[in-house]
Amino acid sequence: MLPIGAVSEKTRVNIETIRYYERIGLVPPPPRSQSGRRLFAQDDIRRLRFIRRARELGFSIEDVRRLIALDAGGGDCDETRELAQKHLAQVQEKLADLRRLRRNLAQLVEACESGGGECPILDALAH
Amino acid sequence: MLPIGAVSEKTRVNIETIRYYERIGLVPPPPRSQSGRRLFAQDDIRRLRFIRRARELGFSIEDVRRLIALDAGGGDCDETRELAQKHLAQVQEKLADLRRLRRNLAQLVEACESGGGECPILDALAH
DNA sequence: CTTGCTTCTGTAGCTGCTACAGGATGCAGG
DNA sequence: CCTGCATCCTGTAGCAGCTACAGAAGCAAG
CATH class of the missing domain: 1.10.287 (Helix Hairpins)
Known part of the structure; x- marks a missing residue:
């Protein structure tokens, strides 16, 4: 379980951005230490990296939400491709x-x- | 002297956008009718068209401000070109x-x- | 006089962060 | 044990460049 600073370095996602993603529900709220600090697990790190890569490919936050859902839902390739194609067209x-x-x-x-x-x-x- | 709606049509700049430009000082506040409605002169229309074209070329609002100043100041071609070149590079x-x-x-x-x-x-x- | 269009002000929303302020914690050296 | 600094917390405001209301008022035609 890592604090937000370490996670930020590992994922190359800004600290403020991580908190922002939590606020908008793009990542689930992590558990906290006794003093209220966020403690992230490996899964959260994976998700943040996933998000960063999707953002680097220019997907909107809403698209990223869908991609995460697709990924979690077993990875429907057709829907994913359609999303990517639409984005590519834009x-x-x-x-x-x-x-x-x-x-x-x-x-x-x-x-x-x-x-x-x-x-x-x-x-x-x-x- | 035309009301804002007519000016909006003539310049193809949105009514709300015209008011916005006035708020941020990109166009001077026009005189008003007795009841407080804006009345635009030919010069305002020219300026709004100028702004629209510059915006269509992708210049930022701040750049547009400079372009207007250059235009008003007799049209220093060197400075204008430099601005445009910088923008082109971006x-x-x-x-x-x-x-x-x-x-x-x-x-x-x-x-x-x-x-x-x-x-x-x-x-x-x-x- | 009424109806319906235009205009007014002021404020909030959009995207995707980023940057504070002001406070509490955690940890390492002395 | 204390001090000092790094890290973290929340909440809010700012960026660009508009756009979209709400709620009120004026204006013109029938």
């Missing part, structure tokens, strides 16, 4: 948006570099 | 991050599609 969309944005921005910067009278960036924003 | 970074993310996610989904025993996605999250 990532693709964001990528497309960001690429458009980059193109537009790069064009303006380029126009700006080639000089001229009025600043092309400010000009584009104004008209 | 966009590129975000793109790189998102591409990494997509790769990882796509790999998992693919592994999942080819079937097998344990769900590869849940497995990856757990280990």
Whole structure:
């Protein structure tokens, strides 16, 4: 049974974030020492790592909740894949948006570099 | 002089957002009618459009503030370009991050599609 | 006069944390 | 045993950039 600081190091999840996850019910409230300090078991550490990896893959907290449920429920691969595919599609969309944005921005910067009278960036924003 | 609803339509900036911009000092408080309703002039409309375009290019509110100042100050092209370049660099970074993310996610989904025993996605999250 | 649209203010909510303040505990050295 | 520092606790507020109310008031047409 480890205190929150050690768990934070082991899982690379911020202390405040661990407490936050407890507050929103993403991890179960761990037992406490006599003086009221949290004491985490191996299972909690596993779950926190699971959460961190899912977050690193960009899943929302709500998605993480579902993934945890799927994992606990024996691991329904079809549902899991569907969730991941949906998320992947959103990532693709964001990528497309960001690429458009980059193109537009790069064009303006380029126009700006080639000089001229009025600043092309400010000009584009104004008209 | 137009009321906020008309301005919202003309600029395609949400009514609530216009009021929000006024609150944070991004647009100056317009004069009011006798009954206290905002009345916007052509200049306000221009500024709101300017802001919308800058926001669509992904500039932060603070950046927009600077862009407005640059525009008002005669349009220093060097400074404007620098701002835009910095922003462009951030966009590129975000793109790189998102591409990494997509790769990882796509790999998992693919592994999942080819079937097998344990769900590869849940497995990856757990280990 | 009534109906229904617009606008007003002020406040709370969203996501996912992060950063305090102000207090209590735990542990190691002297 | 005492001191001092690290760790932990709770509760609240802040970040970005809006959006969504509630509850009141004005305005215009029929």
